[in-house]
Amino acid sequence: MANFSMNGRTGAEAEDGESSDSDHRRKRRKMAQKHPSTPDVPTASSAAKSTGFAAKMMAKMGYVEGQGLGASGRGRLAPVETQLRPTGAGLGAVREKTKQAKDDEKREAAFRGEVLEDSEEEEKKRRKELKKKRLSGVGGAASTPTRQKTKYRTAAEIEATTEGLEVPNVLKSIIDATGSETKLLTSTAGLMSNQNTMVPSETESMKIAKRARRDLESFAEEWNTVYERKRFYEMQEAQLVEEMDELEGGTRGLETVMKAIREVQLSASRTTVDQSAWESTTKALESLDRQYTDKVDSSILQEVSVAAIHPLFKIAMHDWRPLVDHTNVFPYLSRLSHLFGIQPSSNGTDLALQSDPFLHSTRPSKSTTPYETMLYTLFLPPIRSAIINDWDPTDSTPLITLIQLWSTILPAFVLTGITHSLIPTRLETLLSTWKSSIPPSTKQPQPSPHTYIFPWLSFLPPHHLSPTAPTGLFSTLKGKLKSLFQSYPISRPPPNTLTALLPILPPSFLHSIQTRHLLPRLATYLSENLLIDPSNQDLTPLTETLAWLIPSWSLPTSTTAHLLTAEFFPKWHYILYLWLTNNPNYEEIREWFLWWKDQFPPSIRDHDIVAKEWNKGLETMSLALDLGPENVAAQLPPPEAGPVKPINVAAAQQLKRQQEEDRQLRMRLQDEPVTFRTVLEEWCAENSLLFIPMREADPASGLPLFRLTASATGKGGVVVFLRGDVVWVREGKREGAVFRPVGLDDGLLKRAEGR
DSSP states (O other): OOOBOTTSOBHHHHHHTHHHHHHHHHHHHHHHHHSOOOOOOOOHHHHHHHTSHHHHHHHHTTOOTTSOSSTTSOSOSSOOOOOOOOTTOOTTSSOOSOHHHHHHHHHHHHHTTOOOOOHHHHHHHHHHHHHHHHHHTOOOTTSOOOOOOOOOOOHHHHHHHSTTOOOOHHHHOOEEOSSSSOEEOSSSGGGGSOGGGSOHHHHHHHHHHHHHHHHHHHHHHHHHHHHHHHHHHHHHHHHHHHHHHHHHHHHHHHHHHHHHHHHHHHHHHHSOSSHHHHHHHHHHHHHHHHHHTTTSOHHHHHHHHHHHHHHHHHHHHHTOOTTTOSOTTHHHHHHTTTTTTEEEOTTSSSEEEOOOTTTTSSSOOOSSOHHHHHIIIIIHHHHHHIIIIIOOTTOOHHHHHHHHHHTTTSOHHHHHHIIIIIHHHHHHHHHHTOOTTSOOOSSSOOOOHHHHHGGGTTTSOGGGSOTTSSSSHHHHHHHHHHHHHHHSOTTSOOOHHHHHHTTTSOHHHHHHHIIIIIHHHHHHHHHHHOOOOSSSOOOHHHHHHHHHHSSTTSOOHHHHHHHHHHHTHHHHHHHHHHHHTSSOOHHHHHHHHHHHHHTSOHHHHTSHHHHHHHHHHHHHHHHHHHHHHHHHHHHSOOOOOOOSSOOOHHHHHHHHHHHHHHHHHHHHHHHSOOOHHHHHHHHHHHTTOEEEEEEEEOTTTOOEEEEEEOOTTSOSSEEEEEETTEEEEEESOSTTOEEEEEOSSHHHHHHHHTO
16 A cells, blocks of 8 residues: 655655755754754643644654744744734724734845844834934925025125215214124124123114114115116117117208109199100109118108109009000109019019018018009009900900019019909800800801910919819819710811810810710710611711710720720621621622721721721631531521620620620520420419429329419419429318319419419
8 A cells, every 4th residue: 555645745756755855854954053043941832742743744844943934944933923903993003014924024034135124113214314414404305494594794895885885984883782892893793692691781782783784785775776777767868869860860861852852743743744754753763762772761762752653653544554555654663663672583474572671670561562552552453444344355465465564563462363363253254155065156156265275374373273173264164074075966076175175184184074974975876876788888977986086185095995896896796797697798798897997097996905806707707608608597606795885894894704694594595495394484474473392292193393372472372283284283172182284374373363
């Protein structure tokens, strides 16, 4: 019988581990000798424990009394003690760690070579350190800051730090009454003695000294304040004097300028408003600019110049016809452009109003300069009236000449208002009247949009030139092109406008509109109007269709090839089939085949999709030759029908697969004989009856049973089986039912419908 030890090992296993256990015990005993524990006073119970069964078993396993449990002897020395808390007390109310737990922690730290301090000892140590810091004057964030000792200045120090102040001698001779001898204070340190040791007379002297010191300090501070204010007023006075001198010089310059201006205005008022008045005024202002450009602010010269020419400019603009007289007073304003602060932009077409960097240095600038205000109020109204009332948008030359001339002296916002608002509005109004769906006629000619849009491409803003913009000139043109492709007669040649608009319209934009609006119409027109007749062929529908497909603005060649495959070649293959099956003349067929190929442009004729159709025709002719005249009519297969619409390649391939499946189905039906069941199923379908197999057979004949019913649930009706070409109907219940033959007549229909 096997022996088992307390640790669950067999006797053999225990013997195998005897050497290792003995080594472990020897180490434990050596540790016990090095660190002997203090023996307790032996008692009866302890003696019993040391000689008991459990003590012997533990000693056998390596336990040494006085040491901890475990292989290393670092475990517990005593059982876990309980720490009871008062009733209702929570965590933290009492110390949670017992004395035994603290001793175990210290012993564990000793094994690690560390010294574990008790939390109470750590708290005491931290408090001692804080107390030392407070006593040394170096406290933390929570310590109370020490009060700095007040420092006092002597009368000599106050007099030295206060510029221009002389301290009276009576204040300098402050008597120190705190000592045994009367002495002159060089500092106020002696005044801070303890008052409890002073006699009343000494206390009064100290009060007098303190009051004198405070008065002296206050007087010194006020003296510094008054002195700083005095210096500020002196600086302000010097600045005002300098500004007054400048203003006085400017006033004298202005008086001279005003005198010169009055002379200019007086000379202008004495003459009539004509070219001579403008010439004299312009020369006077140019002379004024040369003499006073460095003496007078440029903004003043600008205001004076505008004031001088304003009456002349107002009269000139009153009866001005901009589209007839382009120049008017432009040369004179151009000569005075320097006075107006005008500088042309780098490209020479727009205008940039750039002010002098020292302009308006003494006062804020206005939102617009006097020159800009004059042009906005006097120049823009006649221009607006001419564009709205007199200008013909189909003739852009006069207005373009006017804008290019005046753009060098016009403010940017005035020029933008003309080119971005007034002109596009007139162009959009004219474009909206274009009847794109009606062919042009000599009786009612319509100007083509490109004739009046192209000249303004360099002036129009970007949103008017974008086909994708929701509003603008090109957005209106996009709607007109849609109407053209939807309603323009296919029988008429495409308008020249499409070719003319190609440089400004992206090809993808035109192709998308044609695919949605033109291509379906071309397919319908070719399908309904083209007839293939070898004896008298009319090519008009094909020619008219190709006229919309060949131009450079039209659809890609691949789209045209798909269209012909869908609408032309099915008819062509069918006529070829009829010709080959009715006593054909192959020489005539060959000429007819080559003639048709010559009717298409090379780009379309040689396309892969179209070439495949030509090869298909050649294969049909080769097959007819192989069959011979005797068998060609009976054995030559008819051509497959093409798609109704020219869809994309994927749809065409799907349709071809569907046609192939239909052809194979027809071949299977031709190979399979027609049965009476097929006839019965067709009769049920014609009379809206369901023909349902019941998955059971007649017990007598063994033939499968079927149900004929008009109910969508598949119930009711009659139960039948088929024998030969006769329908046998069950009469009566399931048990003892009798089957009787019936015909496919109204009687069977009524019984199946439950009537």
